[in-house]
Amino acid sequence: MGLSCFSGSRGSDLQWNKQSPVGIIGGQGEMGRLFSNFFSSRGFRVNVVDLGTVYTSERAMRECDIVLFAVPLHKSVEIIRELVAFARPGQLLMDLTSLKVATVAEMLRSQAGVVGLHPMFGGGVSSFSGQTLAACPVRISSQEWQSLRRLFTSSGIRVKECSPEEHDRMMSIIQVLFHLTTMLMGRTLRELGIDIHETMEYTSPSYRIEMNLVGRIFAQNPELYAAITQMNPNTGRIFSELKESLEVYEGLYKSENMEGIVEDFKRSALHLGDFCAQAYRESSALLDFSVQTANEKRNNPPR
Amino acid sequence: MGLSCFSGSRGSDLQWNKQSPVGIIGGQGEMGRLFSNFFSSRGFRVNVVDLGTVYTSERAMRECDIVLFAVPLHKSVEIIRELVAFARPGQLLMDLTSLKVATVAEMLRSQAGVVGLHPMFGGGVSSFSGQTLAACPVRISSQEWQSLRRLFTSSGIRVKECSPEEHDRMMSIIQVLFHLTTMLMGRTLRELGIDIHETMEYTSPSYRIEMNLVGRIFAQNPELYAAITQMNPNTGRIFSELKESLEVYEGLYKSENMEGIVEDFKRSALHLGDFCAQAYRESSALLDFSVQTANEKRNNPPR
Numbered sequence: 001m002g003l004s005c006f007s008g009s010r011g012s013d014l015q016w017n018k019q020s021p022v023g024i025i026g027g028q029g030e031m032g033r034l035f036s037n038f039f040s041s042r043g044f045r046v047n048v049v050d051l052g053t054v055y056t057s058e059r060a061m062r063e064c065d066i067v068l069f070a071v072p073l074h075k076s077v078e079i080i081r082e083l084v085a086f087a088r089p090g091q092l093l094m095d096l097t098s099l100k101v102a103t104v105a106e107m108l109r110s111q112a113g114v115v116g117l118h119p120m121f122g123g124g125v126s127s128f129s130g131q132t133l134a135a136c137p138v139r140i141s142s143q144e145w146q147s148l149r150r151l152f153t154s155s156g157i158r159v160k161e162c163s164p165e166e167h168d169r170m171m172s173i174i175q176v177l178f179h180l181t182t183m184l185m186g187r188t189l190r191e192l193g194i195d196i197h198e199t200m201e202y203t204s205p206s207y208r209i210e211m212n213l214v215g216r217i218f219a220q221n222p223e224l225y226a227a228i229t230q231m232n233p234n235t236g237r238i239f240s241e242l243k244e245s246l247e248v249y250e251g252l253y254k255s256e257n258m259e260g261i262v263e264d265f266k267r268s269a270l271h272l273g274d275f276c277a278q279a280y281r282e283s284s285a286l287l288d289f290s291v292q293t294a295n296e297k298r299n300n301p302p303r
Numbered sequence: 304m305g306l307s308c309f310s311g312s313r314g315s316d317l318q319w320n321k322q323s324p325v326g327i328i329g330g331q332g333e334m335g336r337l338f339s340n341f342f343s344s345r346g347f348r349v350n351v352v353d354l355g356t357v358y359t360s361e362r363a364m365r366e367c368d369i370v371l372f373a374v375p376l377h378k379s380v381e382i383i384r385e386l387v388a389f390a391r392p393g394q395l396l397m398d399l400t401s402l403k404v405a406t407v408a409e410m411l412r413s414q415a416g417v418v419g420l421h422p423m424f425g426g427g428v429s430s431f432s433g434q435t436l437a438a439c440p441v442r443i444s445s446q447e448w449q450s451l452r453r454l455f456t457s458s459g460i461r462v463k464e465c466s467p468e469e470h471d472r473m474m475s476i477i478q479v480l481f482h483l484t485t486m487l488m489g490r491t492l493r494e495l496g497i498d499i500h501e502t503m504e505y506t507s508p509s510y511r512i513e514m515n516l517v518g519r520i521f522a523q524n525p526e527l528y529a530a531i532t533q534m535n536p537n538t539g540r541i542f543s544e545l546k547e548s549l550e551v552y553e554g555l556y557k558s559e560n561m562e563g564i565v566e567d568f569k570r571s572a573l574h575l576g577d578f579c580a581q582a583y584r585e586s587s588a589l590l591d592f593s594v595q596t597a598n599e600k601r602n603n604p605p606r
Contacts, residue, residue: 074561120507130598134505160504173502174510177491180552181484186571187548188480188541196578199476201463203435204423206516207477209589213513215582218572226564230556238491239553245490246549249483250542253533258377261529268489269521275499279518282596286512289592293585295433 016065016092021045023060023067025079028052030123031096032070038128039068042151061086069095069103074227080106087112092140098224099171099231100136100164114139115148116164118171129156136164172234179225180238182217205287208294319368319395324348326363326370328382331355333426334399335373341431342371345454364389372398372406377530383409390415395443401527402474402534403439403467417442418451419467421474432459439467475537482528483541485520508590511597 022039026032027048040046049060060067061083071079076097087093087110094115095103104116116136125131133152137145152159162170189196200211217225229235252260269276325342329335330351343349352363363370364386374382379400390396390413397418398406407419419439428434436455440448455462465473492499503514520528532538555563572579 120505120510130594132504132506162505167505170502170505173492173495173497174505174507177488178510178513181488183552183568183571184545184548185480185484186575187551187567188544189476190571190574191544191548192476192540194476196575199473201435202423202437202470202473202477204477206519207423207481209512209586210481210516212582212586212589213509215575215579216509216586218568218575219579219583222565222568222572223561225568226561229552229564230559230561235556237495239549239556241491241494242487243549243553245487245494246542246546248490249486249532250546253538253542256533258526258529258533261532262525264490265486265521265525265528268486268493269525271493272489272499272518272521275514276518276522279515280522283512283515283519285596286515286589286593290589291433293588 018043019045020065021047021063023047023049023055023057023064024070025049025057025060025067025083026070026072029070029072031119032123034119034123034125035068035070035096038155039066057083058086061091064091066092066094069093069097071095071097072223072227073097073099073231074223076103077106081109084110084112092144098175098228100134100167101233102231104136104138104164108139112139113144115145116167118167120160127156128152130158131156132158132160134160134162134167136162136167138164168233171228172232172238175228176232176235176238177242179217179229180242182214183225185214186218203294205290205294206283209286209290321346322348323368324350324366326350326352326360326367327373328352328360328363328370328386329373329375332373332375334422335426337422337426337428338371338373338399341458342369360386361389364394367394369395369397372396372400374398374400375526375530376400376402376534377526379406380409384412387413387415395447401478401531403437403470404536405534407439407441407467411442415442416444416447418448419470421470423463430459431455433461434459435461435463437463437465437470439465439470441467471536474531475535475541478531479535479538479541480545482520482532483545485517486528488517489521506597508593508597509586512589512593 022044024032024036024046027036028050032048032050036046036048047055047060047064049055049057069076069080076095080095080103084093084106089111091112092115093107093110093112094117095107096117096119097103098118100116100118104114107114107116116138118134120132120134135149140148149159196211200208248264249261252264325347327335327339327349330339330349331353335351335353339349339351350358350363350367352358352360372379372383379398383398383406387396387409392414394415395418396410396413396415397420398410399420399422400406401421403419403421407417410417410419419441421437423435423437438452443451452462499514503511551567552564555567
């Protein structure tokens, strides 16, 4: 494989190929297992490191041509910082955490090749087909990156290339804004003592979907969601905008300025542009599917 | 049909039956048309009143045994107030607006029978099957109400009975909380100048669905959403809770208290209880459907 250095940075000749040993730090976690299986099935020799394994992180750093960090987000910077001391030129370091600026910066402290990855799917997916993987190929030769990229795309994965900064800015919307509004909903339901099952008796299809997405978040790992909010470099900005918006809306409400609410609504619709009509079409198909599923459940209740 | 008076209130003998003339005020709007067709197809003689019709509201109030108000929410109280002066004992008044306390109170000023209705679906649905209709049968004999109820359920509609107060409290969650957080998202995207199509390139399936629901709202009638927020008797309370929650979360964020965020997250999850696991299962089916649809679209793009 071609081993020239990407954009002349201090990145070094990469020496991995399909027979290379791959070390997966945190390889027994859900995402770690998914990527262990992925690399194994592609012919790589995978060495799993986790809390209970005999094979250690230091050994993986010394022996493996590719090291993949599949560690919890809130511990990622600390773990990577400790281990990059053992990295060497020619090695390829990658990570799978939900934010890219901080972990990529740590990996760049080494002389190794660096690619930050963020799978936009959970470790429990049944198939890679149609899933998206965000990728920051920050220190890798173009040729080498194309090989790695093909490894993913040939499994049906869509690879979205971006810089770590672009990535984290987009995640401040996709993750932080979305999670914060979900947490606001959850806390409001709790503080008002609302019985969620009671509200579901009124189910409009869109409310049913909305509430299922809210419930889905709360069925998952609190540490991950806390870290995603705490560690995104743009979270402060999101808080400011949410607070300002809430004040604006409350002001309009208190002064019974319905015209003002309509005006603001129209400005947001204008900003979203043709996306609204497209979203209406796509969500209508989803609502039909949801109503149908609920009907089937009602007619064939589980025993 | 039995015409005894419901729970001894001043409600009067109802005299409608399946041959009765039905007047639909606002019968040319989307929801008005849907219910015109519904009553026509059930054998009733439907008289449509709208801005351009020769047949007037006053005439409908005098001649029709059943009068259904299918008017815009923000004008509903005013219109009903003006027309109930023409109502008579034995007549049945109903409305289709999204809130029930205010319109039902106006209809109760008459001596007529009163049932408030709120279809939890849009006027554009292709089928009634599996859709939910919230109903407040506040002044109608039990027997009469059962006949009316059967009229709806025999078309596959699920009827959810509730008092106007219960209804509006539930709608402060289902509508106000949901719409306000959607408007917060819309305004934040706009103020930060985020290109929504750019974020969609990172699509995780759940973000895709979430954004489609946001876009769906903004594809619809701003006046309706403004009125739903402005006119719900519990909106002030929702604003208070959202503001307090946002302050709590910002405080935790600024003091880097991730443990506090985790703690709050767990309390909300506990409040939602077994709903979370159920929502996770149901939304997973939805995400699979969404990924599949997106794949098909990618493989067969529209020309």
